[in-house]
Each structure stands twice: as structure tokens, then as C-alpha cells.
Amino acid sequence: MARATLTIDLDAIAANWRALDARSGRDVETAGVLKADAYGLGAARVGPALLAAGARVFFVALAEEGAALRAALGPGPAIHVLSGLLPGDAEILRTHDLSPCLNSAAQVIDFENTLPNHTCAVQLDSGMHRLGLNASELASVLDPLSRLRPRLVLSHLACADAPDHPQNANQRRAFIDLANRLPPAPRSLAATGGVLLGPDYHFDLTRPGVGLFGGLPFTEARPAVTLALPVIQVREVATGGGVGYGAAWVAPRPSRVATLSAGYADGLLRAIAGGAVQLFAGERACPLIGRVSMDLVTVDVTDLADVPSHLEILNARQTVDDLARAAGTIGYEILTSLGDRYERVYKGAAADPGAISGRA
Numbered sequence: 001m002a003r004a005t006l007t008i009d010l011d012a013i014a015a016n017w018r019a020l021d022a023r024s025g026r027d028v029e030t031a032g033v034l035k036a037d038a039y040g041l042g043a044a045r046v047g048p049a050l051l052a053a054g055a056r057v058f059f060v061a062l063a064e065e066g067a068a069l070r071a072a073l074g075p076g077p078a079i080h081v082l083s084g085l086l087p088g089d090a091e092i093l094r095t096h097d098l099s100p101c102l103n104s105a106a107q108v109i110d111f112e113n114t115l116p117n118h119t120c121a122v123q124l125d126s127g128m129h130r131l132g133l134n135a136s137e138l139a140s141v142l143d144p145l146s147r148l149r150p151r152l153v154l155s156h157l158a159c160a161d162a163p164d165h166p167q168n169a170n171q172r173r174a175f176i177d178l179a180n181r182l183p184p185a186p187r188s189l190a191a192t193g194g195v196l197l198g199p200d201y202h203f204d205l206t207r208p209g210v211g212l213f214g215g216l217p218f219t220e221a222r223p224a225v226t227l228a229l230p231v232i233q234v235r236e237v238a239t240g241g242g243v244g245y246g247a248a249w250v251a252p253r254p255s256r257v258a259t260l261s262a263g264y265a266d267g268l269l270r271a272i273a274g275g276a277v278q279l280f281a282g283e284r285a286c287p288l289i290g291r292v293s294m295d296l297v298t299v300d301v302t303d304l305a306d307v308p309s310h311l312e313i314l315n316a317r318q319t320v321d322d323l324a325r326a327a328g329t330i331g332y333e334i335l336t337s338l339g340d341r342y343e344r345v346y347k348g349a350a351a352d353p354g355a356i357s358g359r360a
Contacts, residue, residue, distance in 0.1 A: 017032060041213060138182075
């Protein structure tokens with residue numbers, strides 16, 4: 001079966017980082033969040049591109065992700081592990097010079113016992129109630145934190161995508177109050193949405209993630225991915241003929257239907273069917289029809305004079321957030337669901353000419 005091609009534009013990702021860096025201000029450092037293998041796009045390729053653009057601080061979710069990123073970046077850049085110190089992580093953190101973001105009193109105590117001379121950050125719960133030390137937990141470990149002297153104090157906004165939500169200001173005040181109880185250290189509150197809230201939320205370091213890859217709420221982002229699906233077969237369907245499982249689409253006229261190689265096993269969620277999703281032959285849009293199968297989708301190509309070898313489902317005209325709206329989800333899920341079966345092509349100045357790889 002022919003493979004679909006996912007093209008990842010490293011220049012676009014670097015340009016998005018530079019744009020968010022400019023939004024963050026001259027005296028604020030801008031990191032890059034590359035958790036979940038750079039949101040599914042390959043941290044081993046994206047990380048060096050951001051390093052070349054000027055990023056010197058990175059965040060991952062897990063220690064193993066940090067070790068892989070360190071191998072790609074080499075020594076020097078700071079890599080923070082958002083999950084903190086989990087059982088069995090100490091040797092990975094030590095060997096690969098990774099800085100855990102300590103999230104609980106238990107992690108603080110464990111860290112001081114196992115890695116007392118290692119670098120760390122501390123995450124505070126400013127009101128999201130997900131990860132981080134709340135006021136009472138922080139009070140219980142002020143002494144060990146004073147000895148450890150974290151290099152970064154951070155928290156995370158729950159409602160940054162809604163600029164007028166009152167929780168943003170409430171969390172900012174709570175973050176300042178909690179951070180003031182710690183030894184002086186750089187502070188970080190803003191991910192992509194927080195960057196767009198403005199300077200009051202930037203503090204010393206911002207942490208854009210999804211905005212680097214063309215996702216909302218950064219509407220000015222350059223699209224970073226193109227996904228082209230190969231056409232396996234084109235068939236004629238008479239008026240009234242049903243297409244796919246359940247005959248979910250019935251031809252309203254004599255039609256031509258193309259079957260393409262990709263499906264929900266490749267991250268094209270079943271819920272996008274019926275959501276006004278298009279596939280593109282150059283500038284021409286063709287509707288996705290019928291149900292999304294495990295390995296296949298079907299497209300109405302009746303109005304095309306010639307059917308090309310591939311049709312695009314992700315490009316500048318239809319982004320991950322457009323697919324997300326059709327599926328009733330968010331662009332993050334679309335990005336991180338893009339499958340292992342795609343042939344991945346990296347383009348841009350940061351990519352080797354013609355470089356093609358499997359999952360990075």
C-alpha cells in the first residue's frame with residue numbers, strides 16, 4: 001500500500017518561535033516546549049532547528065524524552081522535565097543533565113535525598129489544580145527548597161486561550177504570592193496563550209508549545225505541516241450508490257470517488273467525517289465523504305478534470321485546527337495523533353537537502 005507523506009517545515013517552526021520570542025519582549029527568554037516528541041513532529045529534528053533559531057531552554061514531559069532531546073542538542077541548552085522526578089528517573093536526569101520540575105512535597109524530599117547537587121525547577125499550583133505545589137505543600141518544604149535553590153519557578157495558566165477569563169489574573173496574583181516565598185529565581189507562567197496575553201504574564205521566561213507548530217491560539221503562526229494522501233483507486237458511482245461502511249454517503253449524481261491511503265490508524269479521527277473537511281488538488285477542494293476507515297478515506301473528485309496521485313488534507317488552506325473543529329477536539333490532539341506510517345519529509349534550511357526519515 002502506498003504511504004502518505006507528512007512534510008514538516010522546520011523554517012516555519014523556527015519563524016513561529018522567533019515571532020513568539022519577539023512577542024515575549026527583549027528582556028524575556030523564550031523556551032521551546034517539545035513534549036510528546038515535539039507534538040508528534042520529531043523532537044530530534046525540531047530541537048536543533050529551534051536551537052539554531054536561538055532557543056536555549058527546552059521543556060519535555062518525561063525524562064526519557066529529555067534524554068533523547070539531549071542526544072539531539074548536545075551539551076549546553078537547559079532541558080526541563082515537566083513530570084518532575086518519577087521513580088527510576090534519577091540516573092537519567094543525572095546522566096543527561098536534565099532539570100526536573102518538582103511538583104509535590106514528596107518529589108522535593110526525594111530529589112534532595114537522591115540528587116542534592118543537581119539542578120531543578122519547582123512548579124507551583126496557582127489555581128489550575130493539576131500539577132505543582134499549593135500553598136500548604138510549599139510551606140512544608142520551604143527549608144529543602146531553600147537549600148536546593150531551584151533555577152526556575154513556574155506555573156501554568158488554565159484559561160489563557162480565553163483572554164478575558166478572570167482566572168488568568170487570579171492565577172497571576174497567586175503565582176506571584178507563592179513565588180515570593182521562595183529564594184529569588186527566574187519565573188515562568190506563560191505558554192503560547194500566555195505569551196499572547198501580554199507582558200504582565202511573561203515574567204522571565206515564556207514556554208510556547210503548540211504555537212510553534214501552527215496551532216491556535218497563535219493565529220499569526222505559519223502552518224508547519226502538510227499531509228498528502230496517495231490515491232489508490234478512482235471509481236464511478238451511480239446516482240444513489242452508497243460509499244463506505246454503512247453507506248454513510250449516497251451519491252446525489254453520477255460521481256467519481258477516490259479512495260486514499262490513510263485512516264484513523266494514522267490519526268485521521270473518525271469524527272472528522274461529516275465535518276466539512278476538504279482534500280485539495282492544488283487550489284481545488286474536494287469533499288471528504290463517507291466514514292473514515294482504519295486505513296482508508298474516500299473523497300468526491302467528480303469535479304476534477306484530472307485526479308492527481310496525491311490529495312492534501314493538511315496544508316495552509318486547512319490546518320490542524322480546522323480538522324480539530326470538524327472532529328470536536330483541539331489541534332493538539334490532531335498533531336500528536338499523526339501516525340507512524342507516514343513518510344516524513346523535513347524541509348527548510350535546518351533540514352538536510354532532501355532529508356527523509358521515519359519517526360524522529
